[in-house]
Amino acid sequence: MNNVLRPARLRLGVNIDHVATIRNARGGDHPDPVRAAEIVASVGGDGITAHLREDRRHIRDEDLARIQAATNLPLNLEMAATDEMLEIALRHKPHAACIVPERREERTTEGGLDAAGQHNRLAPIVSRLSDAGIRVSLFIAPEARQIEAAMKLGAPVVELHTGEYAHAEGEQRAIELKRIADMAALAARNGIEPHAGHGLTYENVQPIAAIPQLAELNIGHYLIGEAIFVGLESAVRRMRELMDEAR
Numbered sequence: 501m502n503n504v505l506r507p508a509r510l511r512l513g514v515n516i517d518h519v520a521t522i523r524n525a526r527g528g529d530h531p532d533p534v535r536a537a538e539i540v541a542s543v544g545g546d547g548i549t550a551h552l553r554e555d556r557r558h559i560r561d562e563d564l565a566r567i568q569a570a571t572n573l574p575l576n577l578e579m580a581a582t583d584e585m586l587e588i589a590l591r592h593k594p595h596a597a598c599i600v601p602e603r604r605e606e607r608t609t610e611g612g613l614d615a616a617g618q619h620n621r622l623a624p625i626v627s628r629l630s631d632a633g634i635r636v637s638l639f640i641a642p643e644a645r646q647i648e649a650a651m652k653l654g655a656p657v658v659e660l661h662t663g664e665y666a667h668a669e670g671e672q673r674a675i676e677l678k679r680i681a682d683m684a685a686l687a688a689r690n691g692i693e694p695h696a697g698h699g700l701t702y703e704n705v706q707p708i709a710a711i712p713q714l715a716e717l718n719i720g721h722y723l724i725g726e727a728i729f730v731g732l733e734s735a736v737r738r739m740r741e742l743m744d745e746a747r
């Protein structure tokens with residue numbers, strides 16, 4: 501492992517969707533995801549991730565500009581590959597757009613984007629985002645054919661879905677971890693910056709953070725849940741410490 505080029509620092513992007521989930525439960529404006537973004541910035545988070553779902557169950561359109569105005573942190577906008585979301589991304593020009601699969605009836609993002617099967621649908625969206633100076637990321641399962649598809653699409657970044665790893669137990673977890681490590685290495689060898697995220701917690705983050713090629717982790721639901729008990733500052737700091745220890 502020593503001869504692998506490690507990105508200087510593993511970045512932590514904090515997904516603030518579920519602050520908005522709690523806000524929306526009562527229809528008002530508290531708690532405000534913008535306040536969460538400001539706290540993340542104040543404790544050294546490296547970016548804000550927000551998923552504007554088609555059903556607007558958490559983050560809403562008006563949140564995007566407010567988040568962008570509130571901090572200098574790069575915004576990673578998670579979006580479905582639809583004309584509506586493309587138009588929104590082009591209007592807001594986030595630092596990055598992470599294209600994710602979306603099904604309205606799902607509780608959370610259940611699998612990766614089928615970049616291999618949807619080349620023709622994705623190609624114009626990737627081009628238009630890239631032409632607008634938005635860094636495109638594809639949220640994919642850790643599979644070689646999906647990395648190859650990302651290469652064909654010219655995506656500079658892939659985010660490897662860590663959900664299967666997070667849910668696995670015993671020997672299966674080691675198998676899932678190896679898939680992610682192998683695919684991070686494959687992506688990096690082919691000039692694609694690998695990120696990872698979904699379902700990461702204090703308990704399972706370190707083996708992922710130790711994968712040398714990974715440049716960024718995006719973590720949300722667990723951090724926002726933990727913030728209820730210890731505050732968002734402490735939760736982000738603790739995650740940062742665990743990530744640093746793992747490297």
Ligand SMILES: CC(=O)[C@@H](O)[C@H](O)COP(=O)(O)O
Nearest residue numbers: 517551578600607608609698
């Ligand atoms: C794409 C992803 O893994 C997460 O950002 C997740 O989609 C957050 O939103 P949900 O919790 O609504 O799935």
Ligand SMILES: NCC(=O)COP(=O)(O)O
Nearest residue numbers: 515697698699718720721
């Ligand atoms: N892309 C993954 C993400 O942003 C956060 O996922 P989770 O930690 O909320 O499961």
